[in-house]
Amino acid sequence: MSVDPREPHRKPASQGSRIDPYVGAYAARAQGMVASEVRALFAVASRPEVVSLAGGMPNVSALPLEHIGEIVQQVVAEQGATALQYGSAQGDPVLREQICEVMGLEGIDAAADDVIVTVGSQQALDLVTRVFVDPGDVVLCEAPTYVTAINTFAAFQADIRHVGMDEDGVIPEALEETLVRLAAEGRRVKFFYTVPNFQNPAGVTLSAERRSRVQEICARHGLLVLEDNPYGLLRYEGEPIPALRADAPDNVIYLGSFSKTLSPGFRIGWALAPSSVRAKLVLAAESAMLSHSTFNQMVVGRYLSTHPWREQIKDFNEMYRERRDTMLTALDSLMPAGSTWTRPQGGFFVWATLPEGLDTKAMLPRAVNERVAYVPGTGFYASDEGRRSMRLSFCYPAPEQIREGIRRLVGVIKSETSLRDTFGGVSVASADGGNGPTPDLP
Ligand code: PMP
Numbered sequence: 325m326s327v328d329p330r331e332p333h334r335k336p337a338s339q340g341s342r343i344d345p346y347v348g349a350y351a352a353r354a355q356g357m358v359a360s361e362v363r364a365l366f367a368v369a370s371r372p373e374v375v376s377l378a379g380g381m382p383n384v385s386a387l388p389l390e391h392i393g394e395i396v397q398q399v400v401a402e403q404g405a406t407a408l409q410y411g412s413a414q415g416d417p418v419l420r421e422q423i424c425e426v427m428g429l430e431g432i433d434a435a436a437d438d439v440i441v442t443v444g445s446q447q448a449l450d451l452v453t454r455v456f457v458d459p460g461d462v463v464l465c466e467a468p469t470y471v472t473a474i475n476t477f478a479a480f481q482a483d484i485r486h487v488g489m490d491e492d493g494v495i496p497e498a499l500e501e502t503l504v505r506l507a508a509e510g511r512r513v514k515f516f517y518t519v520p521n522f523q524n525p526a527g528v529t530l531s532a533e534r535r536s537r538v539q540e541i542c543a544r545h546g547l548l549v550l551e552d553n554p555y556g557l558l559r560y561e562g563e564p565i566p567a568l569r570a571d572a573p574d575n576v577i578y579l580g581s582f583s584k585t586l587s588p589g590f591r592i593g594w595a596l597a598p599s600s601v602r603a604k605l606v607l608a609a610e611s612a613m614l615s616h617s618t619f620n621q622m623v624v625g626r627y628l629s630t631h632p633w634r635e636q637i638k639d640f641n642e643m644y645r646e647r648r649d650t651m652l653t654a655l656d657s658l659m660p661a662g663s664t665w666t667r668p669q670g671g672f673f674v675w676a677t678l679p680e681g682l683d684t685k686a687m688l689p690r691a692v693n694e695r696v697a698y699v700p701g702t703g704f705y706a707s708d709e710g711r712r713s714m715r716l717s718f719c720y721p722a723p724e725q726i727r728e729g730i731r732r733l734v735g736v737i738k739s740e741t742s743l744r745d746t747f748g749g750v751s752v753a754s755a756d757g758g759n760g761p762t763p764d765l766p
Contacts, residue, residue: 375729411618415441431566445593468704484706493530522671525715560645
């Protein structure tokens, strides 16, 4: 093993064992825990020569870092004794009041008592699933849906079923039909998980008209709605639509996050739930992590009370709008016939579907060779769907990189298309057969 010449006294990092002696000992639920396609991609896509249209990282470089540094110092100097102490599992009451103010922008009238702070909205997904889902219970999701939500539901051995979407979000008739079918089968459906604004990965938004129909259907079937809304304030055009929770306080668990409007580094999200559910979530949070980071909550709280955060979100929206426009213009002018893609009004993602016979997962190693990365569509389904689709994110790369990334991507798609045509309509790239694990990337 070589020693790093810059640090001659440092022990070389251990490689760790590759043999798993506990393979027969894991709980059944651990079988559902598999690395997501996005995670497998991060290592390769972060190489500087690769234009990554894969990750969903917000562009935090636009933040007022100096001001945040001052806030950190002030919290230590003025509130250190509290900030560096244990807190509660429900979260700082001051921050919970401020969170209610943020939710007010989405039409929600909430009491701070019904809010629980979470470690990103990801922890809220985990807690809600922990509290509601027994192995085999059905969880309904949009098709496609957020990959890490799938992983969370799978980790609790949920039976994940998808409901179709189009450019206006989930299709109410499909939701009704699925619920009727599952009731006839005697299946227990625990909740309907939806990302109504600028959905991850499809970029589409549930229309106002459909929101009331979805509410009506779920209420009639006694079905809880899990509304995950990390992107709602990142709107680049059109009028905001009130959250599902705004009209149905008893029927919806609403999840929010500061990850996209401030920074994912603080890991501060929240759930707003009917009081009885909130009490269960707090108990589940207590056993998961005892208490939140008091320090991070106080920094975020002070940011909200001392920085014009609404203006900051407007600045973010200007930046992201330009990136979205750049991606859509590049797709409009370069994508081959037979491809389709969504036109998000906000958020981070475009969902593109390629001509018949192409396979985005099998095509990925070739794309990375051509120095562009995306996320193949299959990762966003619990079933074997999404082979022709991909998620393209425009949040992180600069506009000129987005243009270059799409140019490279279209080059790969065109060469796949001509290979497909040469080999008689069978995608060469899908010659690996089934929907197996993510291929090893070069
Ligand atoms: N839900 C959705 C739809 C997301 O896209 C993300 C982040 N990619 C999350 C939840 C989790 O976000 P966080 O834990 O950072 O709040």
